[in-house]
Amino acid sequence: xxxxxxxxxxxAAIFGGTGLAFVGSALAYLxxxxxxxxxxxxxxxxxxxxxxxxxxxxxxxxxxxxxGSPAIVYRQNGELIALSAVCTHLGCTVSHLAEEQIFRCPCxxxxxxxxxxxxxxxxxxxxxxxxVKVENGRILxx
Ligand code: FES
Numbered sequence: 001x002x003x004x005x006x007x008x009x010x011x012a013a014i015f016g017g018t019g020l021a022f023v024g025s026a027l028a029y030l031x032x033x034x035x036x037x038x039x040x041x042x043x044x045x046x047x048x049x050x051x052x053x054x055x056x057x058x059x060x061x062x063x064x065x066x067x068g069s070p071a072i073v074y075r076q077n078g079e080l081i082a083l084s085a086v087c088t089h090l091g092c093t094v095s096h097l098a099e100e101q102i103f104r105c106p107c108x109x110x111x112x113x114x115x116x117x118x119x120x121x122x123x124x125x126x127x128x129x130x131x132v133k134v135e136n137g138r139i140l141x142x
Contacts, residue, residue: 041066043073043082043139053134056080061096066141071130072096072103073139074114082130082141083116089123103127 043051043064051064051073061074063085070085070093085094085103092107102119103112111120116127133140 039067040133040140040142041069043071043141050138052137053080053139054137056139061098063096066130071141073132073141076114080132080134080139082132082139084128084130086127087123088118088125088127089121094127 043062043066045051045064051062056062056073056075058075058078061072063070063072065071071082072085072094073080073082074096075081083103086092087094087105087107087110089105089108089110092105094103094105094110094112096102097104101114103114103116104110105112105121105123109121110118110123112123112127113119116129118124118126130141133142
């Protein structure tokens with residue numbers, strides 16, 4: 001092996017590895033975050049206290065978590081509806097804006113309607129709807 005060949009291979013290894021790392025980082029950035037932890041979890045406030053079914057009246061929205069993943073539960077026509085509050089763009093937590101009756105993501109301005117459908121901005125998919133079950137007054141999400 002000549003000296004030139006040796007250095008060509010060294011440079012190719014260094015810059016090839018850097019290029020792969022760059023491409024991998026770019027793809028990881030574009031790939032959306034995980035939206036919700038699977039399984040059935042209790043809907044709780046940030047202190048871990050359960051948010052009870054009776055605490056959510058008609059038209060009321062409650063933000064909370066289910067095993068560390070943010071979720072929003074609201075009541076419409078008597079039915080509890082739950083959505084993941086994790087934006088489908090890059091995983092920020094969306095908030096309910098009562099006046100506009102939408103969910104908005106603070107990171108890049110993504111907006112969703114109350115069904116979780118995308119209204120505006122970069123989110124590629126609707127907010128995932130979660131299954132709701134009530135047991136002994138406690139709300140369970142899956
Ligand atoms: S993370 Fe929500 S719009 Fe980008």
